[in-house]
Amino acid sequence: MSKEQILSSDGIPLEESLKKAERKNKLKALFLVAPLFLFILIIYIFPIGDMLFRSVDDRMITKMLPKTFKAMENWDGQDLPDEPVYKAIYEDLKYLKENKTYGKIIARLNYEKSGFSSLIKKTVRKLNKIEEGNYKEQFIKIHKRWGQPEYLVALKNTAPNWSYAKYLKGVDLKFDENRNIIKQDEDRRIYKTLWLRTVNVAFWVTIFCFILAYPISHLLATLPMKYSNLLMICVLLPFWTSLLVRTSSWMVLLQQQGPVNDLIVWLGLAADDNRPELMYNVVGTFVAMTQILLPFMVLPLYSVMKTISPSLMRAGKSLGGTPLTSFLKIYFPLTIPGIGAGCLLVFILAIGYYITPALVGGASGALISNNIAYHMKSSLDWAFASALGTMLLIGVLAIYWVYNKLVGIDNIKLG
Amino acid sequence: MALPNHTPLNYRIWHYAYLTFCFLVFFFLIAPLFVILPLSFNAEQYIHFSAKMLALDPEGFSLRWYEDMIYGTKNPWGLATKNSLIIAFFATIGSTILGTVAALGLSSRHMPYKAAFMALLISPMIVPLIISGTAIFFFMAKVGLAATHTGIVLSHIILGTPFVVITVTATLSGFDHSVTRAAASLGSNPVNTFMKITLPLIMPGVISGALFAFVTSFDEVVVVLFLAGLENTTIPIQMWVGLREQLSPTIMAVATCLIIMSTLILVTAELLRRRSERLRGINR
Numbered sequence: 225m226s227k228e229q230i231l232s233s234d235g236i237p238l239e240e241s242l243k244k245a246e247r248k249n250k251l252k253a254l255f256l257v258a259p260l261f262l263f264i265l266i267i268y269i270f271p272i273g274d275m276l277f278r279s280v281d282d283r284m285i286t287k288m289l290p291k292t293f294k295a296m297e298n299w300d301g302q303d304l305p306d307e308p309v310y311k312a313i314y315e316d317l318k319y320l321k322e323n324k325t326y327g328k329i330i331a332r333l334n335y336e337k338s339g340f341s342s343l344i345k346k347t348v349r350k351l352n353k354i355e356e357g358n359y360k361e362q363f364i365k366i367h368k369r370w371g372q373p374e375y376l377v378a379l380k381n382t383a384p385n386w387s388y389a390k391y392l393k394g395v396d397l398k399f400d401e402n403r404n405i406i407k408q409d410e411d412r413r414i415y416k417t418l419w420l421r422t423v424n425v426a427f428w429v430t431i432f433c434f435i436l437a438y439p440i441s442h443l444l445a446t447l448p449m450k451y452s453n454l455l456m457i458c459v460l461l462p463f464w465t466s467l468l469v470r471t472s473s474w475m476v477l478l479q480q481q482g483p484v485n486d487l488i489v490w491l492g493l494a495a496d497d498n499r500p501e502l503m504y505n506v507v508g509t510f511v512a513m514t515q516i517l518l519p520f521m522v523l524p525l526y527s528v529m530k531t532i533s534p535s536l537m538r539a540g541k542s543l544g545g546t547p548l549t550s551f552l553k554i555y556f557p558l559t560i561p562g563i564g565a566g567c568l569l570v571f572i573l574a575i576g577y578y579i580t581p582a583l584v585g586g587a588s589g590a591l592i593s594n595n596i597a598y599h600m601k602s603s604l605d606w607a608f609a610s611a612l613g614t615m616l617l618i619g620v621l622a623i624y625w626v627y628n629k630l631v632g633i634d635n636i637k638l639g
Numbered sequence: 640m641a642l643p644n645h646t647p648l649n650y651r652i653w654h655y656a657y658l659t660f661c662f663l664v665f666f667f668l669i670a671p672l673f674v675i676l677p678l679s680f681n682a683e684q685y686i687h688f689s690a691k692m693l694a695l696d697p698e699g700f701s702l703r704w705y706e707d708m709i710y711g712t713k714n715p716w717g718l719a720t721k722n723s724l725i726i727a728f729f730a731t732i733g734s735t736i737l738g739t740v741a742a743l744g745l746s747s748r749h750m751p752y753k754a755a756f757m758a759l760l761i762s763p764m765i766v767p768l769i770i771s772g773t774a775i776f777f778f779m780a781k782v783g784l785a786a787t788h789t790g791i792v793l794s795h796i797i798l799g800t801p802f803v804v805i806t807v808t809a810t811l812s813g814f815d816h817s818v819t820r821a822a823a824s825l826g827s828n829p830v831n832t833f834m835k836i837t838l839p840l841i842m843p844g845v846i847s848g849a850l851f852a853f854v855t856s857f858d859e860v861v862v863v864l865f866l867a868g869l870e871n872t873t874i875p876i877q878m879w880v881g882l883r884e885q886l887s888p889t890i891m892a893v894a895t896c897l898i899i900m901s902t903l904i905l906v907t908a909e910l911l912r913r914r915s916e917r918l919r920g921i922n923r
Binding site for chain 2: 250436519617
């Protein structure tokens with residue numbers, strides 16, 4: 225069988241010219257997506273990469289104490305190091321003092337081991353009095369901690385360019401002097417609680433949202449259009465209203481002299497002089513977040529329920545099923561895609577929530593994002609904020625991946 | 640929803656319990672918003688319903704907090720409103736143009752790696768704002784755009800585009816591509832076809848995406864909190880600051896204005912959605 229090529233009008237084989245057209249269309253589509261893709265890549269994806277980089281980047285101190293770390297290379301970390309090490313420290317500190325940049329290393333060293341702050345400050349202050357020769361003795365005279373090997377070991381431990389110590393801190397672990405991973409001191413173990421609370425709040429908010437959203441989505445999907453459109457406003461108005469407005473209305477409602485507490489007192493559930501604290505604790509976070517995230521559960525459930533034909537339930541009943549069995553065997557399984565979409569969406573949103581817990585959560589209702597914000601804005605430990613952010617991001621991306629597999633990201637519906 | 644006469648009693652109970660539950664949930668959703676309205680007209684300085692208000696005594700109500708909002712001394716709301724509107728305006732334009740163009744490409748049959756691109760372009764909506772805020776802050780600080788309107792607008796464009804991409808892709812999913820081919824066969828160039836044929840047809844999706852982008856920017860506080868300096872303050876920032884200090888009636892007045900605005904946006908969005916469904920021939 226001879227292969228006969230079909231030619232198009234201009235003499236090029238049809239197959240080839242089709243391929244060419246396809247390629248052209250492909251490029252055209254890519255060309256349209258390119259501007260947004262590049263924009264997001266440069267202003268969003270690269271910065272997130274930069275954040276990951278910052279969380280492990282520990283080069284600052286390496287650059288500031290070059291001679292010290294070089295001199296320490298051969299020191300075994302057992303007994304006190306010899307004269308050259310102290311001489312190197314002297315030279316590095318002298319250089320830093322002249323440039324007035326030693327403040328940075330103080331903060332960094334104090335993260336490594338507390339006590340460095342006064343040690344470095346005192347040493348820098350008395351640096352001018354140090355005479356040439358016999359540095360070791362003079363250093364120990366200035367501050368006795370220069371004679372304690374654990375401080376010098378801690379100093380040596382900051383030498384590597386990269387460090388995952390921030391990640392250990394994020395899960396209540398740390399390095400000891402010999403670079404073994406051990407548990408954080410008892411009074412500093414707060415992150416495990418914080419992570420657990422974050423997951424816990426996100427989980428229960430998702431469950432509450434589901435319990436509240438399922439019946440009303442069903443009602444909205446089965447009512448005649450003119451009623452359901454009206455009721456839909458109850459879902460959409462909060463959805464379109466500013467998050468801060470909704471949070472402030474919860475602050476009004478939940479305050480000690482607020483309407484909810486009035487109601488509780490009026491119902492006799494609590495005495496007037498012993499009103500329960502509904503705000504600035506985890507209760508406030510739960511209530512406010514459930515109401516705020518509820519529309520994100522209702523909308524996907526509604527759009528799935530809308531497609532379920534009512535005749536299916538009638539068929540189930542006519543075949544002798546009770547309403548309960550027809551619901552469980554017919555209706556519920558058909559709504560599972562909507563449940564998956566709604567629950568994953570609410571969980572993803574809840575796990576990274578910041579504004580509402582910060583305003584109504586108080587200390588006991590604060591979540592991991594509040595801690596990230598604290599390290600960004602108050603403690604200024606940006607590397608640690610980046611590490612916590614990266615850990616949260618990995619969790620969210622894992623759920624996002626599942627969501628994409630189960631629901632498909634292009635099936636998100638808005639309003 | 641009336642039940643047929645022969646419904647057994649236990650089903651009746653179930654049915655009314657279900658309706659009551661639904662009513663309570665709707666109440667839970669909408670009632671908090673309506674607490675704010677009367678309180679913004681409070682004549683007193685405290686955020687609670689005074690006896691006079693409950694008795695509907697006209698003396699219990701006043702417009703003083705609205706006056707305070709507009710004319711109050713060292714009043715931040717004027718500057719904040721101006722900034723919010725400027726930022727939201729440019730962010731909306733940026734998101735809408737970039738998002739619509741990208742959605743056109745994503746909806747093409749010939750787009751390679753569609754799912755991967757889509758997942759990437761939607762990601763700013765999924766990634767927690769606190770992470771986006773942190774990352775964008777580092778970037779803007781590095782390129783010298785922290786505490787500038789430009790920096791905030793750029794980051795809001797990022798946060799707004801996913802909504803535009805989603806709504807426009809949804810509109811394009813019911814788009815009949817033969818009309819553009821018809822235009823091409825009649826000698827129209829691609830740009831002309833887009834402006835005269837495609838754009839008018841997908842306009843409802845574009846506008847509702849733009850509304851989402853506008854609201855996202857207008858309401859966004861986390862990223863601005865990281866980026867803004869004193870001159871870049873916005874309405875959400877001022878509300879955030881105010882709420883952290885104490886609940887003031889002026890905030891209630893601002894909140895009432897925002898609720899009115901969101902009602903208007905909701906109505907517009909609903910009308911657009913229906914128009915879009917009609918244009919695409921979906922009748923439900």
